[in-house]
Amino acid sequence: MIAFGTFVAEEEAWRRYTEPGIGRAAEPDSAILAYASVTSLPRSLNIILDAAARHDDLEALVLMHPHTELTDPGLCARVRETLADPDVAVAGAAGARGGKGIAWWEGEVSAAPGTLHYEGYGGGGEFPGFGWAGPSAPLGEVDVVDGSLMVLSPWAVRTVRFDEALRVGYGFDTDFCRQVRAAGRKVVTADLRAIFHHSLELVEDLDLWIEGHQQVGRKWEDAALDEDGWRVRARRAEAEREAARAVAHGRRLAADARIDALERRLRETTATTSWRITEPLRRANAVRRRRNGS
Amino acid sequence: MIAFGCAITRPEVYARCAEPGIRRAAEPGSAVLARRSQGTLFENYNALLDEAAALPGLEALVLVHQDTEIVDEDFCDRVRAALADDTVGVVGSVGAVGVRSIAWWEGSVSLASFVHRFDEHGGGDLPSFSWTWDEAPPYARVGEVDTLDGFLLVLPPWTIERIRFDESLGTLHGYDLDFCLQVREAGRKAVTADLKAIHHHSLELVSAPEEWVQAHIRIAEKWDGRMPGIGTAAGDWEERARRAEAERDASGLEARARVLQMEARARELERAIAEARTSISWRVTAPLRRAARLREQSGRRGG
Numbered sequence: 001m002i003a004f005g006t007f008v009a010e011e012e013a014w015r016r017y018t019e020p021g022i023g024r025a026a027e028p029d030s031a032i033l034a035y036a037s038v039t040s041l042p043r044s045l046n047i048i049l050d051a052a053a054r055h056d057d058l059e060a061l062v063l064m065h066p067h068t069e070l071t072d073p074g075l076c077a078r079v080r081e082t083l084a085d086p087d088v089a090v091a092g093a094a095g096a097r098g099g100k101g102i103a104w105w106e107g108e109v110s111a112a113p114g115t116l117h118y119e120g121y122g123g124g125g126e127f128p129g130f131g132w133a134g135p136s137a138p139l140g141e142v143d144v145v146d147g148s149l150m151v152l153s154p155w156a157v158r159t160v161r162f163d164e165a166l167r168v169g170y171g172f173d174t175d176f177c178r179q180v181r182a183a184g185r186k187v188v189t190a191d192l193r194a195i196f197h198h199s200l201e202l203v204e205d206l207d208l209w210i211e212g213h214q215q216v217g218r219k220w221e222d223a224a225l226d227e228d229g230w231r232v233r234a235r236r237a238e239a240e241r242e243a244a245r246a247v248a249h250g251r252r253l254a255a256d257a258r259i260d261a262l263e264r265r266l267r268e269t270t271a272t273t274s275w276r277i278t279e280p281l282r283r284a285n286a287v288r289r290r291r292n293g294s
Numbered sequence: 295m296i297a298f299g300c301a302i303t304r305p306e307v308y309a310r311c312a313e314p315g316i317r318r319a320a321e322p323g324s325a326v327l328a329r330r331s332q333g334t335l336f337e338n339y340n341a342l343l344d345e346a347a348a349l350p351g352l353e354a355l356v357l358v359h360q361d362t363e364i365v366d367e368d369f370c371d372r373v374r375a376a377l378a379d380d381t382v383g384v385v386g387s388v389g390a391v392g393v394r395s396i397a398w399w400e401g402s403v404s405l406a407s408f409v410h411r412f413d414e415h416g417g418g419d420l421p422s423f424s425w426t427w428d429e430a431p432p433y434a435r436v437g438e439v440d441t442l443d444g445f446l447l448v449l450p451p452w453t454i455e456r457i458r459f460d461e462s463l464g465t466l467h468g469y470d471l472d473f474c475l476q477v478r479e480a481g482r483k484a485v486t487a488d489l490k491a492i493h494h495h496s497l498e499l500v501s502a503p504e505e506w507v508q509a510h511i512r513i514a515e516k517w518d519g520r521m522p523g524i525g526t527a528a529g530d531w532e533e534r535a536r537r538a539e540a541e542r543d544a545s546g547l548e549a550r551a552r553v554l555q556m557e558a559r560a561r562e563l564e565r566a567i568a569e570a571r572t573s574i575s576w577r578v579t580a581p582l583r584r585a586a587r588l589r590e591q592s593g594r595r596g597g
Contacts, residue, residue, distance in 0.1 A: 100539065100543055101539060101540065101543060102543075103543035103546065103547065105547075105550070106543060106546060116554075118554075118558060120558075121555075121558040121559055121561070121562045122561075122562035122565060122566070123562075125558060125561055127554060127557070127558075132550045132551070132553065132554050133550070200551055200554040200555045200558055201551050201555075202547055202550060202551040202554070203544075203547055203551070206544050206547075206548065209540075209544055209547070210537070210540040210541055210544050211540075213536075213539070213540035213543060213544070214536045214537065214540050217536050217539065217540070218536065225532070227531055230530070230531035230532045230534075230535055231531045233531075233535040234527075234531045234532075234534035234535035234538060235510075235511045235514055235515065235525075236507065236511060237534070237535050237536075237538035237539045237542060238395070238510070238514070238527065238534065238538040239395070239506075239507040239508075239510035239511050239514075240503075240507055240538070240539075240542045241538045241539075241541045241542035241545060242395060242396075242397035242400060242510060243397075243500055243503045243506050243507050243510070244542045244543075244545040244546050244549070245397070245400070245545045246397065246399075246499045246500045246506075247498075247499065247500050247503060247549065248545050248546070248548055248549035248552065249499060250497050250498045250499035250500065251549050251552060251553065252549075252552055253412075253420065253497045253499075254414060254415070254497040254498070255552060255553070255555075255556035257412065257414055257415040257418055257497060258414075258415045258556065258560060259556060259559055259560060259563070260415070260418065261415040261416045262560055262563035262564065262567070263563060264416075265563075265567055266563055266566055266567050266570070269567060269570045269571060269576075270570060272579075272583060272586075273582065273586070274575075274576070274579030274580075274582045274583055275570070275575070275576065275579070277579070278575030278576075278578070278579055281574070281575045282573065282575055285574075
């Protein structure tokens with residue numbers, strides 16, 4: 001039996017995204033494990049793992065962020081195919097090898113086809129699911145997968161837990177994958193398709209994310225560096241941080257310049273006399289469309 | 295006599311940017327040292343300093359990047375005013391205090407009298423905060439700073455005789471901070487003055503990040519302990535490493551998010567433009583716009 005698990009922080013997200021997705025992908029005997037979210041994200045996820053572990057016939061647990069909407073009616077077949085290798089303990093829709101800390105997207109990224117759906121910006125829109133992470137590698141074995149959609153084997157469900165000491169929430173997926181790999185099992189990316197509904201901020205609280213990065217780093221680093229070693233590492237990291245900020249600032253300027261150019265073009269279009277004198281015509285058309293319900 | 299020096303790797307950029315600015319600013323007797331670049335910027339600037347040191351009657355050497363265009367016609371008067379204080383060892387138009395690394399802009403910038411002119415996306419100007427004094431924020435001021443941006447530097451004879459760019463530091467980045475630190479260590483001041491310039495520059499601010507990172511490290515190692523603030527940060531080395539790694543990756547994530555947001559906004563605008571330009575009202579009024587364009591063209595020809 002393949003179970004589907006999620007924590008519910010807002011009912012609307014459940015109704016709009018998770019529930020219809022599960023309806024699409026689940027099999028008649030699938031267990032639906034939806035629990036109210038609790039104080040910390042790792043604790044919320046562990047409640048789901050504990051519930052799944054009680055199912056003797058468990059084949060896999062599909063663990064989803066509440067804003068993940070499954071789209072593939074053939075998902076269960078793909079899950080079974082992926083877990084046919086008994087060494088595979090975790091599969092994800094996106095992941096990477098060689099990422100830095102919890103920033104897995106800085107590594108060699110592989111990702112299943114999917115969709116990022118956003119709201120705002122004149123009615124919302126869609127991008128390729130993990131296009132922002134720059135996937136370039138084929139699906140396969142990775143170091144870590146993104147936590148918005150994970151498939152866990154029965155071994156993983158019964159043996160590994162999300163680390164509740166990582167209280168800020170960020171990096172829970174990296175940590176889980178590292179535990180799995182430390183136990184000798186594999187983490188892979190697989191063709192798990194979904195729509196990921198989230199804002200274009202990518203991360204809600206950057207300061208907390210930075211804290212999460214350091215927590216996971218401290219937990220897993222086994223580098224025994226002396227003071228000189230840390231000094232070299234700090235110097236490099238500080239230089240890279242400032243280079244990254246300068247690069248990011250340059251990109252912001254370029255983005256602003258592109259937007260300014262488009263805004264100018266739109267203003268030029270709508271500031272023409274012909275556009276202004278035909279305004280009543282457009283208003284009348286809009287009224288007509290509303291009346292016709294189109 | 296005030297001399298002007300420039301190290302040139304791209305003559306067409308020099309001809310378009312620095313040369314007209316130097317012509318605007320120079321006085322009849324000014325020497326112009328336009329040096330075809332060979333080797334690193336550090337080496338070229340040192341060669342310019344050697345050349346300038348031999349000039350009789352030298353009051354100052356103005357070093358400009360090939361893409362820096364001086365704007366002030368009374369530039370030389372402004373230079374003389376800034377150098378009237380003989381404790382000044384170097385002058386620039388952009389500077390900051392609280393600087394800890396070659397990323398001087400992470401300090402508190404106190405003067406930025408320049409326009410960043412770019413070609414991308416149809417081109418544009420980004421005036422810096424003290425370009426227009428009437429609109430300048432309260433922290434905008436001329437005076438002593440920790441360091442100056444090297445796109446425009448003015449050196450008095452004292453400095454030209456005694457200080458050189460440190461050629462061991464790399465090929466391009468960080469020469470300005472290191473030079474200012476040398477001047478300050480020798481007991482002279484780095485100061486800003488209201489010297490206005492246009493920096494013709496791409497919107498890409500760091501074109502070779504690894505070279506930049508290496509220069510950052512070398513300069514931090516050189517000056518940590520020698521000059522207060524440089525190369526320092528809170529915490530022990532392990533804490534600094536972990537925090538900087540996290541902040542570095544956070545910055546990368548922010549940049550990725552920014553790209554997504556820009557794409558979304560661009561799509562929204564492109565949609566609005568397309569809707570406007572395919573609307574019936576736009577199409578039926580096309581002859582009006584054609585006529586208006588013709589009128590404009592014939593007006594230009596006639597005028």
